[in-house]
Amino acid sequence: MAGLMDSVNQRTQLVGQNRLELLLFRLEGPQLYGINVFKVKEVLQCPNLTIMPKSSRVVRGVANIRGGTIPILDLSIATGRAPLEDIKTSFVIITEYNTKVQGFLVRSVERIVNMNWEEIHPPPKGTGRDHYLTAVTRLDQQLVEIIDVEKILAEVAPTSEVISAGVIDDQVQSQAVTKHVLIVDDSSVARKQVSRCLQTVGVEVTALNDGREALNYLKKMADEGRHPDRELLMLISDIEMPEMDGYTLTTEIRNDPRMQKLHILLHTSLSGVFNQAMVKKVGADDFLAKFKPDDLAARVVDRIRVSDGG
Template sequence: MAGVLDSVNQRTQLVGKNRLELLMFRLRGRQMYGINVFKVKEVLQCPKLSSIPNSRSVVRGVAHTRGETIPIIDLSMSIGLPGIPQEELGNSFVIITEYNRKTQGFLVTGVDRIMNMNWEDILPPPKGAGKDVYLTAVTKIDDKLVEIIDVEKVLSEVSPLKEDVTEAVLSKSAGREPANLPVLVVDDSSVARRQIERCLTAIGMEVVTKNDGKQAYEYLKEITGDGSKARDHLALIISDVEMPEMDGYTLVTKCKSDPALSDMFIMLHTSLSGVFNRAMVQKVGADDFMAKFSPDELAERVMEIIDQG
């Protein structure tokens, strides 16, 4: 799969333009799935896997590649489909990704191509899909439905993150004046929204949640429709980057160019933890960046922002 990844410089040109590159792949069957190329470090033929005693069945083993030992997760099995048979592993592929400060590989049956797309063409899952569905978005390519998997939900079940703020950090919040204004949290993953809301409510913050940048921007325009500023209504905004219809970079760009929203403190809080993300954050004018997900780091940073006014 040499050449699957474009250079960092090429990819950073998409920042703030509401565009993404989607790596297309298949699990078992004809259904096509997609993952943002920004999350992908490498794609390779499935290497020899070493088993891990007492691991979950969805973890097919570990691979040793480029000096790292990486867990390999059967993505089919993770979302409730039959797993890839052992005898087919040699013909399968591994998509090595970086999420939430960790590297892992996702086992898939085939990798197709990369598509350069507009986030406006990436839509939320159908409302009737249910809350337990493993999708954050869907799109159509060549008149065929492409499903974008909620990888954060998959990882939260395979390797749960610590979600609670520690007592040491909670003690810092105990003597503080309660915040008068809520925090706007923008994230397309229900798991991520729950994690962030749980963290912020633990330190006494009220939280308003929106599922994507478009929803958030419409909400911001609504609350400032009377001529007020966003700072009159919200303490800060914490936004994901990857979201259907409008991504976090574009949300920041639109906010910073709008007089009613431009002085709003916006933190991009993303599982895109690669080395090039800080340059992207600076390019669109975000006020802060934090890689997901450390409840203590997030809680302490939010308290610091609030105290600085």
């Protein structure tokens, strides 16, 4: 337990400082890629894989690891390239996204680097809509590409976006049309998922790409004499974002008297023991793992009822 708490304390030191740790890896070729260490459970030499009939071609097989059966996805295929060759000499990065565990097959794993989110930037304009990047950065004069894992997982195993009957009632929907929710996420897939869910509830949605853009949006409202905490039902923010992460965005909002009462829900594919400590530290109102449409809709419905005294 002491070791676990030390680990929690070390990670939470990064909270509000706009920092992250990236695990660097390569596929075929010299290009460097990165993944947030928070999402990594372990790295190991590729184990024996069992082929699963009728599975996506991205899934090279399943492996029995620590007593569990885990799908192993070839990141090279997933991003539109040729399959990795000689997988026995390749590595698997075991990750947890959206409360699900999977392994990503890569050619090699380099090292972990500590960076500032201000050094992480959106993909260059002109990369088109079909790329698999959420962000890029530079390290030792080399471009590092950060892959949109949520897009890959949505293509391999699509998540239902249907909200169950009974989560939303007629009264809530009639109230929802006057409500406005700000959502922030660097993944185009996640923005669309959340937007469609909230539009089903009936609220107006503004969707932005990163924490810096969201903070500027809120400051502009406040500079105009408007009240973000009154005009907006809530802010639903991802945590991992270029320029400014969700933790730092929350900290900045709480430090500004003009907007500090805004209700903030951190909605993220990050999962594990660190989140509740982090949410409490930065002062967010709530935390929800992606992507569960019923749970997300229920959070918005609760806010509508509270705001209207229901």
